[in-house]
Amino acid sequence: MKRSWYREGKYQGFDILNEKYYVIFKGINISFMQKIKIKEGAKIDDYKAYGSLTNRVDEFLQETKPLVSGLKNCTIWMINSTATGGGVAEMLPSQIRIIRSLGVKIEWMTIEATDKS
Numbered sequence: 001m002k003r004s005w006y007r008e009g010k011y012q013g014f015d016i017l018n019e020k021y022y023v024i025f026k027g028i029n030i031s032f033m034q035k036i037k038i039k040e041g042a043k044i045d046d047y048k049a050y051g052s053l054t055n056r057v058d059e060f061l062q063e064t065k066p067l068v069s070g071l072k073n074c075t076i077w078m079i080n081s082t083a084t085g086g087g088v089a090e091m092l093p094s095q096i097r098i099i100r101s102l103g104v105k106i107e108w109m110t111i112e113a114t115d116k117s
Helices: 044-049 051-070 086-101
Strands: 003-008 011-016 019-026 029-036 075-080 105-113
Touching: 044 051, 044 086, 075 086, 086 105
Parallel strands: 075 105
Antiparallel strands: 003 011, 011 019, 019 029, 029 105
């Protein structure tokens, strides 16, 4: 497995197969970031199958159209402390799938401190 080290200001890290994992030095605390892969699941059009949601989905698509065009060359990064358990970790996969189905690039990373203090 090929690893390459780099330094960007106060950040150091390594790149494994073009996915960067950062090591952030804050005194003696070291934190690792890991990219989370999102499994396939329901996309925005799948919610139209529920008759009561059809109009809401159409409204959502119309309202988000100008916002999506403004994010064309951007990546949204969702960063939190865990990929399992807890509300954020439970909601993010479905939200990310919906946002991706709009054509927006969005990624999820978790950050973990190795110093337990």
